[in-house]
Amino acid sequence: MIGDTTPSGGAMHLIGSLLEQRTGQQIAANRAWRIETALKPVLRERGLPSLDALVGQLLGSRSGELADQVVDVLLNQETSFFRDVAVLDQVAAAAVAMQAELGNRRLRIWSAGCSTGQEPLSLAMLFAEKASAFPMPPEIVATDVSAAALARGKAGRYSQFEIQRGLPVRRMVEWFDTVESEWVAKPDLVRRVQFRQQNLTADAPPPGKFDLILCRNVMLYFSLPLRRQVFDRLAGAARPGSLLVLGAGETVIGLTDHFTPSEVFRGFYRAVDPATAPLAAAS
Incomplete structure (x- = not known):
C-alpha cells in the first residue's frame, strides 16, 4: 500500500536537494513530513510503492518531466485573493x-x-x-x-x-x-x-x-x-x-x-x- 513504506534518509535528502537546486527553497528538518505528504498523489498516479521507488525513477529518467512534477508539488503555493x-x-x-x-x-x-x-x-x-x-x-x-x-x-x-x-x-x-x-x-x-x-x-x-x-x-x-x-x-x-x-x-x-x-x-x-x-x- 502506498505510504506504508518508510522512506530512506537518502530518498528524502535527494528530493529535498532537487527542490533546493531547482528553486532555492529549503524544507526544514521539522517539516520533512511535507515531502511524503505532498508526493503521495504522484506515487498514486505513477503506480509507485514508495519515495525510494520514485527516486529510482528520477535517477533513471532521461526526461525532466518527472523532476518538474516533483518540484511543482513540493512548492508552497499558499495564496488567496486579497491576502492581508x-x-x-x-x-x-x-x-x-x-x-x-x-x-x-x-x-x-x-x-x-x-x-x-x-x-x-x-x-x-x-x-x-x-x-x-x-x-x-x-x-x-x-x-x-x-x-x-x-x-x-x-x-x-x-x-x-x-x-x-x-x-x-x-x-x-x-x-x-x-x-x-x-x-x-x-x-x-x-x-x-x-x-x-x-x-x-x-x-x-x-x-x-x-x-x-x-x-x-x-x-x-x-x-x-x-x-x-x-x-x-x-x-x-x-x-x-x-x-x-x-x-x-x-x-x-x-x-x-x-x-x-x-x-x-x-x-x-x-x-x-x-x-x-x-x-x-x-x-
Whole structure:
C-alpha cells in the first residue's frame, strides 16, 4: 500500500536537494513530513510503492518531466485573493501617491512569486477601482518559478473554495463568471496582468525598472546567503525610491543595504539610490 513504506534518509535528502537546486527553497528538518505528504498523489498516479521507488525513477529518467512534477508539488503555493488586505490597501495607496508624482508615466509593478495569480489579480482589481488616479492602468508583471501555477493564473480559473477566500460577493460577480463548478476571471481582468515564468534565485528579473515590487512570503524558504542574492536581484529591478513589500515575517534588516524602511509606508521598504547606498550602510 502506498505510504506504508518508510522512506530512506537518502530518498528524502535527494528530493529535498532537487527542490533546493531547482528553486532555492529549503524544507526544514521539522517539516520533512511535507515531502511524503505532498508526493503521495504522484506515487498514486505513477503506480509507485514508495519515495525510494520514485527516486529510482528520477535517477533513471532521461526526461525532466518527472523532476518538474516533483518540484511543482513540493512548492508552497499558499495564496488567496486579497491576502492581508490591509497590506494591499496600503499598496494601492502607495501606487496612487507615486502616480501623482510621476505624472503621465505609467506605473510598473512586479508581483514576484505570484503562485496561482491571486495576488496580481487582486492588485488589478484594486487599481481598476481607482482608475481615476491613473492616466493608464499600472503595468503588472507577475512571475513564479512554477509553470503549472502560472498556467492557472493565466487561465484565471478557480474553485469555489479559492474564490471565496478573500473575495466579497461584489467583486466575485463583477470580475468572474461561473463555468460549471469553477469561477473564471473575465478577460478584461486577466489581460491586466503579464504572467511570466522566472526563478528568483537564478534568472534575471523582468526587463525594465519597477516602482513597486511585491515579494511576499518567498524569502522564508531561502537560506540567508540566498536571501542576500535575491535582494540584490530585486534591487537591480527597482527604481531609486521605489517600494518593496515583503511578508509579515520577512525583513531586509541585516541582509541588504539596497533597501531601507520606508518613512511613509509602514512595513514597506524603500529602494536606496545606488549613489547613496554606502552612506546608508554606514549610518
